[in-house]
Amino acid sequence: MTAALTATRPMVLDSVLPVWIRAxxxxxxxxxxxxxxxxxxxxxxxxxxxxxxxxxxxxxxxxxxxxxxxxxxxxxxxxxxxxxxxxxxxxxxxxxxxxxxxxxxxxxxxxxxxxxxxxxxxxxxxxxxxxxxxxxxxYDMHPDEHDAADATEREQAARRLREAIATLPPGQREAVEQLGLKERSLAEASAHTGRQSGALKVNLHRAMKALRTRFHGEP
Amino acid sequence: MSESRLPESLIQSLGVQLTPVRRLPPPWMRTIGWLVLVAAIALGLLWHYGAQHMIRRWVAEPDIAVAGIGALITAVSAAWAAFTLGVPGRSAAWAWLPLPGLALWVGASGLGCLRDVVVPGATVATAHQSGDCLMFIISLSIPLSALLVWLLRRACPLRPVLTAVMIGLASAAASAALLEICHGFAVAVTDLITHAIAVGIVVLVNALMGGRLLQPALK
Missing domain, CATH: 1.10.1740.10 (RNA polymerase sigma factor, region 2, helix turn helix motif)
Known part of the structure; x- marks a missing residue:
């Protein structure tokens, strides 16, 4: 909350700029x-x-x-x-x-x-x-972080997954982001997005199906 | 190359979903919209209580009129600041805008505290009457704050706490200004403390809830 009060730009009143564009x-x-x-x-x-x-x-x-x-x-x-x-x-x-x-x-x-x-x-x-x-x-379960080949492979896999998620339709992408990436519960995701939990579940299901198809070729 | 594919695919996806939007009206225009409701409440109170009593008090005790004008200036400038802070890229320095009105309001109210010394015959609020003022300010601030929050949810306040403080200040100041219409006694220490408590509660509650209520677009 405190950080939200911190201005990231100089504390100067907006100058009344001439209107550039009256498009x-x-x-x-x-x-x-x-x-x-x-x-x-x-x-x-x-x-x-x-x-x-x-x-x-x-x-x-x-x-x-x-x-x-x-x-x-x-x-x-x-x-x-x-x-x-x-x-x-x-x-x-x-x-x-x-x-x-x-x-x-x-x-x-x-x-x-x-x-x-x-x-x-x-x-x-x-x-x-x-x-x-x-x-x-x-810590115990974490694989050897010095294994450069594994790390590169993981990075590539993560990048491919991010790209795939980005190409999903917005509703499906939102469901994956809220329920998968941000690990929110259905109720939390529903509160944040304003969508019904049933719609979120359907969207997540469709997203998972689309991602499986993309990576494994089979629905 | 893979770095640039991610934004590209997302940009195409967003382009597909593009629909025309209605631009947010400028902050001053949105401020006027909110003030219309405040004016409607003022008219309702004047219709019920009449203006004679208020004018008599103002003539007898001009500092009360000055405090009322200060509260009104605070309400207008704080609402304007809140709507401006709701637009990304606008300076946080807008939060200083209500300060002159606030200084006038608090200063004139403070002068009123000397009333029972300067004017020994003046009617001063009892603790019970001060409690009524507290309830009046808080109960009127709730709908005025709720309207501001609702209007600002369509915007995008990137500093939710600061914006919420402006909302609280605007609604509390507007309530205090409206109270002038039906105030039955002079400003004394008890009355000033009551006002300060009421304004503080309204500002604090808004600040605490602001982050959650004001940023649906950022969730």
């Missing part, structure tokens, strides 16, 4: 027109995306990835956690895209969300580290 819900052609400054280009793409322009949306998200990585680095996130921060930030951007005001800086909006997601990732990592430190059985 109505423009199509991507208009969003592209003669906008050379990268930040303004991203702002115009996002404004068009708010109107439902898929091409602009995919462009602005792709353009945002380096900014998210930079924000994660500024917060001190390790390289191996950066992908998680990127994924969580993109998902959050998708959920709160209606809060972006095209008259203001897109980069500041995105960086604030990315910084918050980076802090969440660090907290989550800290909690996991704390749990594992006190789990004596986990």
């Amino acid at each position: 109505d819900f423009a199509v991507s052609d208009a969003a592209e027109s003669a906008i050379d400054v990268p930040e303004r280009r991203r702002a115009a793409w996002m404004a068009a995306a708010q109107g439902g322009d898929r091409r602009s949306y995919e462009r602005v998200l792709a353009d945002s990835v380096p900014l998210i990585r930079a924000a994660a680095r500024r917060q001190g996130v390790d390289a191996d956690l950066t992908d998680d921060v990127v994924q969580e930030t993109l998902l959050t951007v998708h959920r709160v895209r209606h809060t972006y005001d095209p008259g203001r800086s897109y980069d500041a909006w995105l960086s604030a969300i990315a910084a918050r997601r980076a802090i969440d990732a660090l907290r989550s990592q800290g909690r996991r580290g704390h749990r594992e430190l006190h789990d004596e059985r986990a």
